[in-house]
Structures are given as C-alpha cells and as structure tokens.
Amino acid sequence: MILPGLLRVWSTLGKVTPAAMTFVFALLSVTPLRMPDGLTVTPSLSLMAVYYWTLYRPDLMPPALIFLIGIVQDVVSGAFLGLTPLLLLGTYAFALSQRRVFLGKPFALAWGGFGLVLLATTSFTWIIVSLIVRTPVPLLQPALQFVSTLLLFPLVVWLFVRTHRRLLPGQ
Secondary structure, three states, X not given: OOOHHHHHHHHHHHHHHHHHHHHHHHHHHOOOEEOOOOOEEOOOHHHHHHHHHHHHOHHHXXXXXXXXXXXXXXXXXXXXXXXXXXXXXXXXXXXXXXXXXXXXXOHHHHHHHHHHHHHHHHHHHHXXXXXXXXXXXXXXXHHHHHHHHHHHHHHHHHHHHHXXXXXXXXX
8 A cells, every 4th residue: 555645745746747857958958969070969858848748748837837947048058038938938839739639649740740840949049049140140050959859859758758657647
C-alpha cells in the first residue's frame, strides 16, 4: 500500500514537471553547441517544450508561465527583450488551437506541425532582428538553428513522452 502523502508528492511532482522541464530547456536553449567547422548552433529547445506540453497538457502550461520563461530566456541570452516570449506564446496559441488535429494522430503529423511553427518563428525572428539592426542578417545561423531544432525534435519529444507517461500516467 502506498502512503497517501507519497501519492500527493508524486502528483505534485507530475504537475510541476512540464514547467520545470520547459524552464531547464529554456536555459539549455541559450547554450551554443559547437560544430566541427567552428560554427555554433543553438536549437530552440524551449520552443519544443512549449509545443509538446501545450498539445498534451495545456492545463500545466499557462500563458503567464510561458511568458515568464521567455523573459528569463531573453535575459540570460541577451536577446531582444520580449522576442522569445512572443515566439513562445505564438507557439502556444498555434498548438492550443490545433490540438484536435494532432491528438491521436501519427507522430509525423505533430512533427510536421512543429516544422511549420519552427519555420514561422525562425522567419519572424530573422525579419525582426534584420529590422532592428537595419540590415539583413546572414541566413546561415537561422538555417542551422532551424535544421538542428527540427532534427532534434524526435529525440526531445521521446524524453517528454517518457516523462509524461512516468509522472502523469493515464493523462
């Protein structure tokens, strides 16, 4: 017999895990990965987290939390303050509005949906940054970020699914 107190702790842990994982992934999103040619790439891990948890547990990813995580990511990365929260909230809005399309469907459909979101956020970021600096930013860095994020998506989702099933069974 499992003690009721332990069940409460497990339940609470399960409910804070999506937010905690998204926060950790936001911090990891500002850590550049070195590539062989000396290039660096920073996959949008926080975008993946917001997309996944909004599709499968939107009750645990309120917009205010997403906004806060985006602000923290901007502050830590030195990015233009407010850009990441805007991108994350746009991702949230898309995922929430299209949940019925993706739930219960093959993974490839959700991956394709994420690819569309990623294309939109990458393009929007490139446009905004180019407007702010008043010159077109080279496309190599956004392209590397897009490709690395899209290719890492299945691995990251695998981690989310395992965590989801372990901490939030039957939900």
